[in-house]
Amino acid sequence: MPDKKISIRDIAEKSGVSVATVSRVINQNGRYSAETEARVRQIMEEYNYVPNLLARGLRQQQVPEIGIIVPDITNEFFGRLVVQIESELFEHGYTLTICNTNEDRMIERRYLEMIRAKQMCGLIRISHEHLREEELIDIPTVYLDRIPENIKYTGQCISVESDHEQGGYIATKELIKQGCRNVGIVLHDAEISTKAHEMRYIGYKRALEEANIEFDVKKVIRVKRADCQNGGRAALEFIERRGLPDGLFCTSDLLAVGALDEFLKHGVNVPRQVRIVGYDNISLAKMMMIPITTISHPEHTMVDITCRYFLSAFAKEESELQKKKRIVLPVELIKRETA
Amino acid sequence: MPDKKISIRDIAEKSGVSVATVSRVINQNGRYSAETEARVRQIMEEYNYVPNLLARGLRQQQVPEIGIIVPDITNEFFGRLVVQIESELFEHGYTLTICNTNEDRMIERRYLEMIRAKQMCGLIRISHEHLREEELIDIPTVYLDRIPENIKYTGQCISVESDHEQGGYIATKELIKQGCRNVGIVLHDAEISTKAHEMRYIGYKRALEEANIEFDVKKVIRVKRADCQNGGRAALEFIERRGLPDGLFCTSDLLAVGALDEFLKHGVNVPRQVRIVGYDNISLAKMMMIPITTISHPEHTMVDITCRYFLSAFAKEESELQKKKRIVLPVELIKRETA
DNA sequence: AGTATATGGGTAAAGGATTACTCATGAGAA
DNA sequence: TTCTCATGAGTAATCCTTTACCCATATACT
Numbered sequence: 001m002p003d004k005k006i007s008i009r010d011i012a013e014k015s016g017v018s019v020a021t022v023s024r025v026i027n028q029n030g031r032y033s034a035e036t037e038a039r040v041r042q043i044m045e046e047y048n049y050v051p052n053l054l055a056r057g058l059r060q061q062q063v064p065e066i067g068i069i070v071p072d073i074t075n076e077f078f079g080r081l082v083v084q085i086e087s088e089l090f091e092h093g094y095t096l097t098i099c100n101t102n103e104d105r106m107i108e109r110r111y112l113e114m115i116r117a118k119q120m121c122g123l124i125r126i127s128h129e130h131l132r133e134e135e136l137i138d139i140p141t142v143y144l145d146r147i148p149e150n151i152k153y154t155g156q157c158i159s160v161e162s163d164h165e166q167g168g169y170i171a172t173k174e175l176i177k178q179g180c181r182n183v184g185i186v187l188h189d190a191e192i193s194t195k196a197h198e199m200r201y202i203g204y205k206r207a208l209e210e211a212n213i214e215f216d217v218k219k220v221i222r223v224k225r226a227d228c229q230n231g232g233r234a235a236l237e238f239i240e241r242r243g244l245p246d247g248l249f250c251t252s253d254l255l256a257v258g259a260l261d262e263f264l265k266h267g268v269n270v271p272r273q274v275r276i277v278g279y280d281n282i283s284l285a286k287m288m289m290i291p292i293t294t295i296s297h298p299e300h301t302m303v304d305i306t307c308r309y310f311l312s313a314f315a316k317e318e319s320e321l322q323k324k325k326r327i328v329l330p331v332e333l334i335k336r337e338t339a
Numbered sequence: 340m341p342d343k344k345i346s347i348r349d350i351a352e353k354s355g356v357s358v359a360t361v362s363r364v365i366n367q368n369g370r371y372s373a374e375t376e377a378r379v380r381q382i383m384e385e386y387n388y389v390p391n392l393l394a395r396g397l398r399q400q401q402v403p404e405i406g407i408i409v410p411d412i413t414n415e416f417f418g419r420l421v422v423q424i425e426s427e428l429f430e431h432g433y434t435l436t437i438c439n440t441n442e443d444r445m446i447e448r449r450y451l452e453m454i455r456a457k458q459m460c461g462l463i464r465i466s467h468e469h470l471r472e473e474e475l476i477d478i479p480t481v482y483l484d485r486i487p488e489n490i491k492y493t494g495q496c497i498s499v500e501s502d503h504e505q506g507g508y509i510a511t512k513e514l515i516k517q518g519c520r521n522v523g524i525v526l527h528d529a530e531i532s533t534k535a536h537e538m539r540y541i542g543y544k545r546a547l548e549e550a551n552i553e554f555d556v557k558k559v560i561r562v563k564r565a566d567c568q569n570g571g572r573a574a575l576e577f578i579e580r581r582g583l584p585d586g587l588f589c590t591s592d593l594l595a596v597g598a599l600d601e602f603l604k605h606g607v608n609v610p611r612q613v614r615i616v617g618y619d620n621i622s623l624a625k626m627m628m629i630p631i632t633t634i635s636h637p638e639h640t641m642v643d644i645t646c647r648y649f650l651s652a653f654a655k656e657e658s659e660l661q662k663k664k665r666i667v668l669p670v671e672l673i674k675r676e677t678a
Numbered sequence: 679a680g681t682a683t684a685t686g687g688g689t690a691a692a693g694g695a696t697t698a699c700t701c702a703t704g705a706g707a708a
Numbered sequence: 709t710t711c712t713c714a715t716g717a718g719t720a721a722t723c724c725t726t727t728a729c730c731c732a733t734a735t736a737c738t
Contacts, residue, residue, distance in 0.1 A: 053456040055694035394724035
């Protein structure tokens, strides 16, 4: 067990120098001789000394820590984003503090206050929540994946998202390319906030139009939650009432998984009778008995841009990222066996 | 955007009282009149003041923050644990700081140093890593799920884990109960650290022995990683070379998923020809075309005990938890359609 | 009346690190 | 020799809160 708490003062005393010198050694700020450094380092080692980050942060009015507001870390996509950002920032000496809101705006507000109270130096928000003037924090901010509707690009911030319209478009286009002329869609109808699925829907319609396929509302099923049950129910609806499409675009992989299972259970051959394209590239998609063709987000680029933005902002560089405030990234079709 | 930084001093000045009084109001420490309180609160509101937690922590030599060392937040089981603990502790005024190590011991060490440097008040470790004396931190600690082999229950700590041996036992027993006499096992052979799967194996053997079924090494397949591919490969090995068992215990759900898919692809009827029981109760297990029977961890109890331990430790209560250092919790069979 | 106690609130000392200044010494230049 | 400047290192202020201690005033009790 470590000894009682050791401060920089103790180290200074034991190594016969002033606290200023010890501080310089810790921060490698020059202004000390090699012997002094060796002595100080040895004492620090010996007493297992770790500088108090609270004191340092208090003095510097900042802490190398970035808060990330995330709706649900359990969601695979968000989880992967968080882990990648964390590890990248950690390598550069920054800590990432995860604030899981569970989609609760009050919790988000409390977390934002905490981020301010802890003098963190950066903020990432995956949240549609619109904030009041006084809730904003004046630190570099990245709006990631979910962007508030009436976002104002004032202050130090950028937004990074993927192109959902294009995603819906290329998914549908792939189905058409495979010969489908009767393309349905299972659409997550996120009432409250997220426009993402609506954009995918718009892309779907654009692809249809471009191929001169008449749009048919009968082929559109809206569901309230994007999960397997609803995917299965939608498939059943097609089977029992609306008639089988030859292609089906599901705006989320979970819907696709549920639909696929349901089709198979009813002896519908996928992809022979119905081709399916999902969205999000969750790991489950490729683990299905028939691996699901899907759209994948530019995850790595999103992470990369986010981290680069912070590093350049903290270095007070004027990078090109600072200028281009709104960044929309292309998505990618992952070709597998359902389409 | 909030105004320039406001300190308690500013608030004191603007409301015509001393900083001590403002501090008392903030901390509701009595010693002020109702009018004073109202005035101070109003000024704090008006200036959108948030106390600096670094200064507070520095002064109090502690911060209401608990660090959690976790191998991979992306893993569904760990993710759920973390989210539940976070939300429970947050309700009691504590922050949870997630330290994702990606199974890298150097990263864990760096995180531990950070936890010490930030004066956090509690620690949760999901890690087999054995620490040297000087790496230990003298704060309440919960070893969760993964327990270092030669753990010493000195200082303020408890360990909370589930009973893997019992899990292996009831999984196998269920198969036997369903009439299987020829029960195989796909075993994650975690060389380095985790004894969990070995314990499940021991439980498996105990169930066999109890039912007077002769143990047969031919029915044991060890794999290096617990993923779908390996599950599939193991199933294939049974199909092509070793002969089909009538029951199969997979020590992880991912193995079970892979095996199930492979069996189905080869026209093996599950559960008619082969019954399967998995382990961990991941969400994928119930989403399969044939939902997989599995063993579920006492997740909620683990979370509950962990949080209760901290709350009582911080309140300096002598709870019964402090005494019973090693806590082993029973697991549960989730009956579905593969067994 | 005189003393004890409760109430409301102020003063100033931590708490640990950083950093602007200051200073002594020695080397090199004029 | 004298002046300049680089080097190594110390002093003390500062960051913002909490809190031990102190001090009036008012009330209550012999």
